Amino acid sequence: MIPLPAEQLLNLHRVAPEVVLCVFGIVIMVVDPFVQAAGRRALGWLAFIGALTALASVHLAAHFPGRAYSDLVNVDRFSIFVHVVVIGAASLAILGSLDYLEGEGLQRGEYYALVLFATAGMGILAGANELVTAFIGLEMSSISSYVLAGFRRRALPSNEASVKYFLLGSFATAFFLYGIAMVYGATGTTLISGIQTFLVSLPPSQHLPALAILGLGLIFVGLGFKVVVAPFQAYAPDVYEGAPTPVTALLASAPKVATFALMLRVFYVSFGSAQHLWFWVIWISAVLTMFIGNLGALMQTNVKRMLGYSSIAHAGYILVAFAASTDLGIAAALFYLSAYVLMKVGAFLVVTHLGQQGERRLAVADYAGLGMKQPVLAACFSLFLFSLLGLPVTGGFLGKFFAFQSALDAKIVWLVVIAGINSVIGAYYYLRVIIAMYFWEPSQDYTPTPVAPALSAALLVAAAGTLYLGLLPTRVLVLAKAAADSLSLLSLR
């Protein structure tokens, strides 16, 4: 049957955010050669407008819930929620990049085009109802990230970050692909809901096909690498440290959210009936991730690298909510992810500004006395760090609270105890930076530079968002709960 034009139009509405992002990316590429070097900054603003338009078109897509393109794409409250978080993170990262690129002499249209394409890939990832589609989305986001990580071509750490990320990332996607092939071999479908139907329809006496379990394992390896959970985290600190700081802000936030979304779909929806098989995998991975992230961050004297380790630790906290594998757990994970994105992007953007040209000032000692010199910036940074640490009044606190609460409800007490111990370890290295800012003697060689308007706007939004989630969480929590419910509607439970 030939699809009617009306149906085509409907399909197009459902992938509107991706279409908008790709169109803006292509327009930037086409315009780029005609723009003088001095005017390239305008391309950044164009990219920002593109991201905002995409955010608006998420609203459009939300009006047409349902499946599109022969069930390959799924527009539900879950995908809408993830879309907003991902595109929001990308917009903040673009705002933070404008002046950074200017200072580094890297102001190019390609940068913004790649950011938009990466975001489009993450959008596909968030809405994919089929594994091959998800794979394409994952690759779109990954390949753009490899290039963005190496964008400071004259800096060795940036090159190292790009090559490491590329080589290990390619292996990870190969694992993911292998996993898809095996799951397909076992169940005869790559549709996420189709796999679920197949596995649920198996008679209770029959075991799950070994090939499907093996495939799920490989998918966990591939996705675990992208969300940076142990034992696949080894590359992350180097990549986060070497990549240009605004890129790190993007890499540490948006792809994690999108990949976690796919992970939830695959584990919770497709393999929901095999929960007894993957529960302990998630449990062990969560414990390892938290300890490696926190203990690693403890040893760092470089703030950027420390924040890199801390983002590993946070993936572990999100896995705690994941392990609960209840509606509440998923809602908690989504809430945590939105709070995490705001505080992490905010923290990295502060590092972007304070790093100065060539990213020279990254050590904790360089932050000494910042509280006196730039009180507003220091206050913002403290807020993000308190939120990462999980102190009340911030989004990070409630994120942790809901995550641990949902795990306790699911009777996973020991995991919560371990997560609590880890939060205490985290306090040490976050507070050390804050103490340096307020109580250490300011270093003499540093003259503070004013924060550029675009960057301050991004910081303001991130700070306001962190406080909003900490003080008035109800609205976002309700949305997260609705998103989780739309996922569990699929999982027939």
Add this chain to the structure above:
Amino acid sequence: MSIPLIVFFACALLAVAGAVTLILAREPVHSALALIVVMLSLAILYLLLGSDFIAAVQILVYGGAIMVLFVYVIMLLNAGAEERTDFSKLAKFAGVPLGFFLLLWTAHWLAHSPAGRAAGTGGAARHGVSTIDLSLLIFRKYLFPFEATSILILVAILGALVLARKSE
């Protein structure tokens, strides 16, 4: 002897001859040319089996794109005639007999097992996927990932350009 059978034997012999030349030639460019012969005769063999799409892809992708890549690499490396070394002992005493064993075993399998016979006479291909089925899958069912792939390739090209171009 029917015409398809004649074509089959001609192409099969050509493929084997090409493969042997590929290994024995001392100039890398000659090896590359021999590889083209192998690819093209394989394409005709696919055509005989009724897989017209695979045949076209074989010519376009392997005979075209990948061969260009090979020739390009040879050109960039400026590779001259290769140096001859003595056969490795392992290859001589274990590799050659094992190769012959594999050949005989495959021939035996093709001739005597039912599955082998079906494969040998192209039975599998006849019930296989036609170009129409394939294009329906790509342009209907998997239209969205197919279109997304075009962006993916664009990203790859853009990325290569960003990383490889001269600094300003």
